[in-house]
Amino acid sequence: MKRFSIWKLTLKVVVIILILTLMVGPLVGIVLWSFARRWYWPSPIPQEFTLRFWHDVFAQGRVLDSLILSVTVALITVALSLALSLPAAYGFARYKLPIERILLILFLMPQAFPQLPVFINLASIFGRIGLKGNMWGIILAHTMASLVFSLWIITATFKAIPVELEQAAQNLGASRLKVFWTITFPLAVPGLIAGSIFVFLWSMGEFTAAFFIGAPFIQTAPVLMYTASMGYNMQIASVISIILIIPSLLFMILIERYLKAEYISGLGG
Amino acid sequence: MAVLEGVNLKKYYGKVHALDDVSFAIEGNELLAVIGPSGSGKTTLLRSIAGFVKLDGGRIFLHGEDITDLAPEKRNVAMFFQNYALWPHMTVFENIAYGLKLRKIDKKTIKEKVEWALEFLGLEGLADRKPSQLSGGQQQRVALARAIVVEPKVLLLDEPLSNLDAKIRLRIRFELKALQQKLGIPTLYVTHDQEEALSIADRVIVMHEGKILQSGTPEEIYRNPRNLFVADFVGMNTIVKVPAENGLVKVGNITKRIENEQKTASVVIRADEVNIVDATADVSTKEGDLVLIGVIKDRLYLGSKYRYEVEVEDINEPLFVNHEVDVAPGKKVKMIVPEGSYFIF
Amino acid sequence: MEEKIKSPMGFILILPALSVLGLLYVFPLIRAIWSSFYDRAGNFTLGNYAKVFELYTRDIVYSVAMTAATVGVVLVISIAIASYLRFRDWKFLDYMYRLPLFIPFLIVGHAMRIFLAPHGTLNALLTRIIGVEELPGISGSWTGLLFSFVWVMTPFATLIILGAFKALEPAYVEAAQNLGASKLRIIFDILIPLSGPSIMVATILTFVRTISSLTIPLMVGPNKPNMITIDMMFRVNYFNDWGVANSLGVISYLIVMVLAIYYLRYMVAERGGIKG
């Protein structure tokens, strides 16, 4: 027995429009700007559209360089994070550690505590040892701060793999290392991928560390975006923004399963 | 007019027919028990009455009023949840008072009513405890108090005793019955325990795969089961298959006509109601009593009685029957099963 | 699963990660605290803190107030969304509320500059609906900053709270419904009280993420007053004044610590222990 009510329908339409305006509205502006040649008030859309800025971004040296730099930094950060968190996660999942919970929380600290003071001091320390204005400085800072994502996700993945599966292999004569590479690791691959994506996305969008440590010589994509936006170069800023948003949105839709609050506490930066 | 009436209720979960054209009615202040094996649709029936399951067909009437499309919070049928569902953040008092508060009753009356309920259920002195500080039996009573204190039109109980220890369960069973009678609340009582249902219900409904197979008083269900499933589901039974020819089944001294054209028939015997005597003893039997001759194969001591495995002439399967008299294995015996203690389908 | 291996090997496995954390996090952190007590010449002083209170008291109050306002609004909205989605499936809302979840804060800042400016996309829409020539923009004001903060913080808080609502034993909700409680009553009587710890986590994480955000106030915030993160940045970039910057940092830590301690005490009271 569904009663059709014109008021209910109207209300629903209004609510949908309101939600769309508030949630999608801010993103629409960026998209429009990225194609705008001329856009003067009070036109709701640009007077003239162009693909020039998209073209420029991929042709022009500075923007493309910053994108390549960001991807490079993010990929190396992922590699380092994995290299560090694979053994650590196995340790947390399988070994009895004295202050396990406190140690795990410690890794969360960079994401759950104000980051800025640490990053500016890290920049100053790096300044003395030649890592400031250097890609590796940014990579080290990113690895430290994003370690929690890969560590926590992979630890949870390892914990979910029954010990019996490992014991069965050990029982057949495999060494611990062999068991790890032939049994545990393959079963943990989905968790590894999820953790890697978290780290990758976080690094790609990170501004603060990249800004303070990269200065004055190198600019990652977010830093360049910031400079462009502050200089009212809305088109370039918007193109870079879209390039940085797309993977985030794709990821959100794809990984419903890993959408657990504790993993994302620090994303967004 | 029936207090609560369900007419042709239907609920499908994909291919599963959780309720397949179920009709029932509660009259007066009776306690109506719904029994059936796990998955037969009992909980679905109860939850559809409470409004938590949206039916695919049928209507539900409460005192003649159609409540089928009413929201759960507007029905005034109190449900007792299998795991009690006592709110852990409220004290016993707050739990019981909750429904009264929603009815905008003044504080003083609420206090009186809650105190009455606490006393009625023997929970004096526990008002300020949190549910986690209570024993299972106490929690169960608080849940019951919470349900009855709002004076519902119908009480719905879903396996109310299943979370209690076997010993307490037996005692509470009768307490519950006495309480229900004292309060005079019409009650729908769901359980998979047929013995529990038979012992306290005014009437019983037997469900299987979403259908009602039979309904009636406990005696009717027990003494006059309408089909094999019901006969087997209630009581302690031993079942043997015997051949059937042209609609005629012959077991021992009894020949029965059955309607189906089946090749075999099932004989259900209430295992506790068989009299075992020496094969040569001359005992008088009534017309309609089933008399079987067999040999005791094995014997199991059960405390108050023995459980015998008996090989019966002309029947391929062994019979398991209980009797308090000690008979040595190997002995030839006569078994007398009174009419109403065996069923042939 | 339960029996874990007792062996120093466990410690060796976590050592590399732990060292990275120690060198790149704990060390700079200690250095920040340390250098907040020293002047440029390297003498111990409380002057940095004196300067902070002289110059930035207003900004500290503003930061805390702005953060508290954000937390308040975020909680109201996320509890509303979570309650709705607890009772009804609405895929549209489910995806919409999560939209900002992974978008980098900096980009949110840029998007909000365009959206909320006097001649921004929001006003382009609103002026047409209302039928006026001009409307004030809220970017560059505290309202714009609040809006931006709420926009990015809400999905995360909602995710936590909705998770708690959905994990609640359904019978708790049904029992209340059965006794005649409306949806609204159930939200306040059952859902919220029984989700206390999760709401607490949402509160604290929203608070910390807001008060430590640099990029959003940098992009959309007003020039005066400033969030303290901006003050820190300016202190370093324009005055090269590490002492005062670090004092501000320490103060932001202290504010967060107060909350963390409050949280720990709450959790201990709530269930006699901390659950991670």
Ligand SMILES: Nc1ncnc2c1ncn2[C@@H]1O[C@H](COP(=O)(O)OP(=O)(O)O)[C@@H](O)[C@H]1O
């Ligand atoms: N929410 C549900 N979704 C799918 N199937 C269900 C659901 N609830 C019950 N069922 C199915 O309906 C049938 C009846 O279930 P139920 O009423 O719980 O039986 P009972 O209480 O007698 O054990 C079962 O086959 C069960 O699997």
Ligand SMILES: [Mg+2]
């Ligand atoms: Mg059931």
